[in-house]
Amino acid sequence: MGSTKLRTFRKNKIRTISKCYEEYMEYCKYMGLRNGTLKSKERFYRYDLPKMISVDESITNITENMVQAHIINMIDRGLKGWTYSTYVVKLKAFLTYCFEKEYLQEFIIKIPRVTSEKKVVYTEEEVKMLLKKPNLNTCYIGDYRSYVMITFFIGTGCRSETILNIRVKDLDFKKQSIFFRHMKTTKQATVPMSRFLKTELIEYINNMDLKQDDLLFPKLDGTQMSYDTLHQNLVNYFKHCKIKMHGVNTFRNTFATMFIKNGGDIYRLKLLLNHSTIKTTERYVNLLPLDFKEELLQYNPLDNIRSTNKGIRKKLKNRKGIDI
Incomplete structure (x- = not known):
């Protein structure tokens, strides 16, 4: 020895x-x-x-x-x-x-190539059903909290890690903004708060009797909720709404999709999603189930020029009685 x-x-x-x-x-x-x-x-x-x-x-x-x-x-x-x-x-x-550490004889491990698939999103009808407010006189606390969390997800497009670390003091109702102190990267950000989300959050904080230093979405004992608990709570809420749950991150995909469909541009979306570069946002948008055909055609320069020329020809014809 x-x-x-x-x-x-x-x-x-x-x-x-x-x-x-x-x-x-x-x-x-x-x-x-x-x-x-x-x-x-x-x-x-x-x-x-x-x-x-x-x-x-x-x-x-x-x-x-x-x-x-x-x-x-x-x-x-x-x-x-x-x-x-x-x-x-x-x-x-x-x-x-x-x-x-030489605990194991080294061998090659290759990361499999994966073809990126289109991201799944919740339909507009599903979102409306999820945002149907529970009866506050008869619902369970867990269902009410899940409803407000879904409202927060759809209103901000944040990740689960971010929402689990939000505290009441991170909400600025005067400036209508939310401070994201805990994100995927080490950077922090301040994002705008929608009017509807503001109303729901003020009511929720009062109903739950939360203080400034409290977590916004804690467990019933006030401690931080784990991702697994968050996921299970949402699964239960989805079953109650009779909607198939695709995953927590699907809210982020849905936020981005609806933002673009409502006329938002990719540069503002980058800021809201807190992507480090515009290329990340471009890849993200390319995987969303979006059809830009009609939107892009209305900006086509050839069609717009032809349309303008037709208008000019019509005016000249009416004025001089001749077509050009």
Whole structure:
């Protein structure tokens, strides 16, 4: 034992996947990853990784063939491209840590190419049904809170991570603005508050007896709601409205789609969605279920010039009795 090299001893030591992932999460915290990112990695470990291999097994049992076989299985099951692509991204980050620590023999992990699909949105009729206000004298608190949250989502296009961290003091009713202190990136932003949303929020805050430092959408005990709780509450509300729920982020897609259809431009949409570059917004809009044909044709310079010329010819004919 005394003559065994430390490196050899470390390589031969059996490390379970669970132990390695625990170390990996501590490393991620040390690197200052955002709370939302950490929670996403925790969900991956709890729900996704065990579908490929038991976390009680040795880390050395993960092989390149195993990863490829699992992804092929996900594709054969008809899962969407972003689902298995995201899986590989998170798995690669974890295994890269293990490679660097020499817990596992390094192998190549390639991110599958995915053809971007059109984003799903809620129809205008579905939105109207979701925004049908519950009877405040008979409804449950959870349903009322879900209604106001949906109003907030559709009125701002924010992400779930943002809405879960909004506090009452972030709302400025005089200036009709909302301060987003917690977003996907480290930057913060102030966005406009619609008149309808303002009315609903003032009433909601009074009904829920919330204070300035309180979270806007907490659990009943006042603590922060998790994404899973948020999702389940909305699922229940959708069932009550008899509408199929496609996902929380679909509200963001719906906001962007309706914004463009109502005549908004891509540059203002960039500011509202808090995209870092206009290219991100362009890619986002290209994936929305929008038909710009009629809108674009009305601005076509050829048709507009021809239309103007016809008007001139008609005036000249009426004035001189001759056509030109």
